[in-house]
Amino acid sequence: MKFYSEYHGKDDVVKKLAMLKSLVEPTRQYRFMEFCGGHTHAFFRYGLHSLLPANIELIHGPGCPVCVLPAERISSIIHLMQNHPEIVLYSYGDLMRVPSENRDSLLKARARGLDIRMVYNPLEILDFCHKEPDKLHVFFAIGFETTTPPTALLMLKARENQLQNLLIYSNHVLTPPAASALLENQEEPLVLDGIIGPGHVCTITGPHSFDAVANDFKIPVAISGFFPIDLIRALENLILQTHARSYNVVNTYSRSVKSEGNILAQEAVAQTFTLRQAFAWRGLGEIQFSALRISEQFSQFDLEERFSLKHNKVEDHPKCLCPQILKGQKKPLDCTLFGKACRPDNPMGACMVSGEGSCAAYYTYKGPEQEVLI
Secondary structure, three states: OHHHHHHHOHHHHHHHHHHHHHHOOOOOOEEEEEEEHHHHHHHHHOOHHHOOOOOEEEEEEEEOHHHHOOHHHHHHHHHHHHHOOOEEEEEOOHHHHOOOHHHOOHHHHHHOOOOEEEOOOOOHHHHHHHHOOOOEEEEEEEEOOOOHHHHHHHHHHHHHOOOOOEEEEEEEEOHHHHHHHHHOOOOOOOOOOEEEEEHHHHHHHOHHHHHHHHHHHOOOEEEEOOOHHHHHHHHHHHHHHHHHOOOOEEEOOOOOOOOOOOHHHHHHHHHHEEEOOEEEEOOOEEEEOOEEEEOHHHHHHEHHHHHOOOOOOOOOOOOOOHHHHHOOOOOHHHOOOEOOOEEOOEOOOHHHOOOOOHHHHHHHHOOOOOOOOO
């Protein structure tokens, strides 16, 4: 509660907003990307998007791991389960409703009889491996650097327990390569004045994981937390760096993000994972060295290697703008499906499903018919 009151109190937020407004040059336009979907939701949840100066525009980035997962990665595992009834699949909740081929989903596949279960903690799967030894238990591992360590720990525990009936379907991706891919796109250049860096990611990696992004593209990065004061501090830093033409990675979330990151988590990931040559992201296409595969030492747990899994390209709904939204080119209200054919109870695209998706943020906090205020 200490941090809640310190970073969330109304009077402090009002004072901080006034200070922010005093820094802004009225004739200048500012474009800042919140890379993390958690930041997008926080701006709307606290109403900050409508309290910022009119010449600050927030650009929503690809910081939602469920959103950036291409549909074929879901279709492939569903097809595999249809041919291998011994497989039990475990997934985080958001992933269950993401549309795949012909708007199929893990939730619909479960309704058809496939054994697909939701977990909050991947270590829960260890108990099922012991209780149901005749089943092949598969974890649909997904997420950025934040959720990779629990998957690593699952494999370490499985090897310690000599489990033979656990496999990992690795879909873990890395945030700095995605930021670089957005900024180096020559066909559709994205013009930004700064990036609000992902606080949860940097809790694991440390803030310097974004150094290459700042240096290569001459763009400031402010690592931020998720309370109002955190977000305003990050914006203040980006504005000051923009005026000074400095391009540093600044940690404004030091109560959680340490310069070295989480060493134990990093070591666990280094033991169990290695870089993929390339990985397809929804909207962004293939990005080199942007994802993790299971290391050779832990290949016994690699589902893709065990079954030589192939991924046939699945196109998104032709009217869904989720790919363009993830690239910062469009916003949810630009989509003709938003709030009509596409709603949380009937998602046409991944951005409406996830608790970190931009469309879900707009629908939840703004409603389907309101105008964009930012």
